[in-house]
Amino acid sequence: MIDLDDTDRALLRALAGDATQSAGALGRRHGLSQPAAWRRIRRLEEAGILKGRRVVLNREALGFGVTVFLGVKLATRGRVSLEDFERAVTAIPEVQVVQHVLGLFDYRLRVVARDIADFERVLRRRIMTLPGVGQVEANVLLSEERRPGPLG
């Protein structure tokens, strides 16, 4: 693991807000030359700390008005392999996030849908038919915010 100084943390914070900023623009804002900023970003990428970009869309404007988080418990533990469940669930286009968790549920899913009727279709036809799926709990997302975390 690499050591980060305050400048590295400031660069990470800036890129987490807008990843399209050039090394030159970032450098000017943080008192670095363009090559120095570029080298630091490069180092953060090579250490695996910066691991790509996320496109942020206005989902409602594109017709996807509903986001639902599902907690899924597998019913037949041991009989259905986790790999089979994971392969099937990641192939569903409406499923954005799949997390294997420990606790009340086995998996957490983030599902997008056009509206509640569309969500019901995805739930019944796609989710409830997954191999091994048991109890499912749904919570409709009202708001979300990303925080800078320990970089802030």
Add this chain to the structure above:
Amino acid sequence: MSADDTDRRILRHLLADPMLATADLAGRAGVSTATCWRRLERLRGAGILRGQEAVIDWRALGYEVEVSLRFTLDKTDPRAFDEFLSAARQVPEVIGIETFLGRVDVRLSVIARDMAQYQDIYRRRILTLPHIADIEALMLIATIKDAESLPL
């Protein structure tokens, strides 16, 4: 404005690979670079394409533990949500906050360097948040899929 088929095609390819240069994105979407650039500008202007964020790998930064904490709040107090949320924003280890309609009211994503630090954060910073009626924890084992994909 509303997005037409060409806009959706461009966004679909951008979501699949956010690191693509405009010329490559144009090639995949089957439009000229100039058209692609113009379309992206228009989508940005209309607030449909909100931006691109760098994805930070907290594990690569030494945060080995990530826990999803699900809260039910004591809603007999009308200020419960606001006070809980503003107190949660003060906890540096909180990297995400979501509010829900359902059995769960709020979810916090909390990271820690190890279980000892997590236990410390949990006792000192989480259990002391106001208006908590109930907490459930889901410990993240693995993220199988995390994509801001939309079935466009």
